Amino acid sequence: MDSAGEVVNDGKITLEGFTVAARAFADKWKRHNLSFPPWSWIPLINRTMLKKEEGYLSLEKIIILSSLEGSAEEESLDVTADWSEKEESIDHTVLVQNEEDEAHYYDYHIVYSASYMVPMLYFRGYSSDGKPLSLDVIKRDLPSSSVSLLLESKWTFITQEEHPYLNRPWFKLHPCGTEEWIKLLSESSSSDGCQIPVELYLVSWFSVVGQVVGLKIPREMLI
Amino acid sequence: RREGRRREKRGEANEKAAMSMYGKEQFRCRFISTNPKSLLTALLLLSLLQGFTSSWEDSIWFDYKGVPLKWYIPTGVLFDLLCAESERPWNLTVTFLSYISASLASFGYPSNVLIPCEGEDSAKWNFVNSLKEAAYIINGNCKNVMNMSQSDQEDLWTSVMNGDLDAYTRLLPKLKMGNIEDEFSRKESLSSPVSRQGGGTEIDVAGQVKTARIPVRLYVRSVSQNFENLEDVPEIDTWDEISYMNRPVEFLKEKGKCFTLRDAMESLLPEYSGDRAQTSGEEEADGSQETRGEIKLVRIQGIELKLEIPFSWVVNNLMNPEFYLHISVLVIGPQR
Numbered sequence: 001m002d003s004a005g006e007v008v009n010d011g012k013i014t015l016e017g018f019t020v021a022a023r024a025f026a027d028k029w030k031r032h033n034l035s036f037p038p039w040s041w042i043p044l045i046n047r048t049m050l051k052k053e054e055g056y057l058s059l060e061k062i063i064i065l066s067s068l069e070g071s072a073e074e075e076s077l078d079v080t081a082d083w084s085e086k087e088e089s090i091d092h093t094v095l096v097q098n099e100e101d102e103a104h105y106y107d108y109h110i111v112y113s114a115s116y117m118v119p120m121l122y123f124r125g126y127s128s129d130g131k132p133l134s135l136d137v138i139k140r141d142l143p144s145s146s147v148s149l150l151l152e153s154k155w156t157f158i159t160q161e162e163h164p165y166l167n168r169p170w171f172k173l174h175p176c177g178t179e180e181w182i183k184l185l186s187e188s189s190s191s192d193g194c195q196i197p198v199e200l201y202l203v204s205w206f207s208v209v210g211q212v213v214g215l216k217i218p219r220e221m222l223i
Numbered sequence: 224r225r226e227g228r229r230r231e232k233r234g235e236a237n238e239k240a241a242m243s244m245y246g247k248e249q250f251r252c253r254f255i256s257t258n259p260k261s262l263l264t265a266l267l268l269l270s271l272l273q274g275f276t277s278s279w280e281d282s283i284w285f286d287y288k289g290v291p292l293k294w295y296i297p298t299g300v301l302f303d304l305l306c307a308e309s310e311r312p313w314n315l316t317v318t319f320l321s322y323i324s325a326s327l328a329s330f331g332y333p334s335n336v337l338i339p340c341e342g343e344d345s346a347k348w349n350f351v352n353s354l355k356e357a358a359y360i361i362n363g364n365c366k367n368v369m370n371m372s373q374s375d376q377e378d379l380w381t382s383v384m385n386g387d388l389d390a391y392t393r394l395l396p397k398l399k400m401g402n403i404e405d406e407f408s409r410k411e412s413l414s415s416p417v418s419r420q421g422g423g424t425e426i427d428v429a430g431q432v433k434t435a436r437i438p439v440r441l442y443v444r445s446v447s448q449n450f451e452n453l454e455d456v457p458e459i460d461t462w463d464e465i466s467y468m469n470r471p472v473e474f475l476k477e478k479g480k481c482f483t484l485r486d487a488m489e490s491l492l493p494e495y496s497g498d499r500a501q502t503s504g505e506e507e508a509d510g511s512q513e514t515r516g517e518i519k520l521v522r523i524q525g526i527e528l529k530l531e532i533p534f535s536w537v538v539n540n541l542m543n544p545e546f547y548l549h550i551s552v553l554v555i556g557p558q559r
Contacts, residue, residue, distance in 0.1 A: 114470040115356050115438065159352060162293075164469060167462050176355065176365060 008195045011179035012117035017198045022057050025202035032220040057110040064104045064141045118178040121209050122170045146212050181208050295349050299524030303551035304442050347380050350545050357438040357546035360471045367399040383544045438547045441468040445556045485530035495554050520553040
């Protein structure tokens, strides 16, 4: 049995598997999700656990323009990316814009949880002057389904915690259900109940998790 | 440097903490506590501040020589990290803002570092979420926590908040957390008898654990130079000097061999395994040798531990109520 077959087990993934899956995810994203900047792999230099590379995925400075007409009826937000610092202009034809809108910037990190053995999504929002956005403000940028879930489980769905490596408060999606979703996904995608191949693990995971924060992935990535 | 209104008050001793207050422009409290150090700082905040504020609309934070105290880290850990050499009484500074400000940052509230504490609920859910995570690590799932009735969960939290060890001990069997013991633990564990939970904990017929995952929160402080006495260690200025790791220890039980604290630490921090500076395969490509760093001091809740202590003893005696081991480590960084 090849070693890659053991890295995904029962919905969970090992640290080594995560590193492989992260690379594959970033790769596919870059190829198929051109309206977004690419994810970067940030290695953790201090953590040289037995010479294995550890790190996390980072996607930063995503702009969400919050319109005052209320949050999305359908779950598509006006999302754009200002990922080139040299770029001055934003494509106005794509966005719904309003003079009273304030641009909210979002950073997303996909971090491995050694406790739950699954990936976790950390995110934070800030305004153009760098001031962090509170959860109340961030709620307005989230799809309505997430907001109602937030109301039901205030303390267990999205929690504010310290980023595991950056020593700053971030928001995190609680990983409790992740293992089950992945298991469901692997069951539905193959008749013999095979595990999801490691290269598709993060893609599958993100297809569920990304929706919570309004990020959708194109279907081509799931192949 | 700090703006905003501050209050000065005289405190009075209560059964949990004896404080004397004297304020000038800032408000200092001398904290002498008889409490076990495993209380969360949040609980400390709550009990200290009962006499001072009427509502949580006020913003309060503690700091030690300018370093803000994180309420979700147990008091004992904060003490171990911030005072290399134990200081008793522990002098802390409290700052109050007596009105709500839309922009706390302008009043010095370290919101870029501290997560706001919204009162008892914050502390409670921090506890429950940590408990779930610990359960996941030990048992492979959070079912035992999820299956607890709401009122049992409440009672468990209340027992922790009040420091009521009797109540906590009574409620533990309802939690059904797996048990970790070997011939070196030599202490009757408080939790329910060994149960087969599957997942991360395997138990053989004799009732001894073979492999287990132990929840650990590791706080590492690295200094560049060796030192003779603890008082020579400079104090930390910011939290960036502390490296935090939330990673379980894979507890290996081999027949006849004792898995020590040193073994546990080395599994988490392989780059600091002390006297392995021998050349066996550790040379760099260019032939130069890297002296590995050294683990200088390991403390759990103020108790300094010898690395030879069996890890199972540490687990059974020094675990926090949420089943996490909080370990503070001082290391000498590797020299190149």
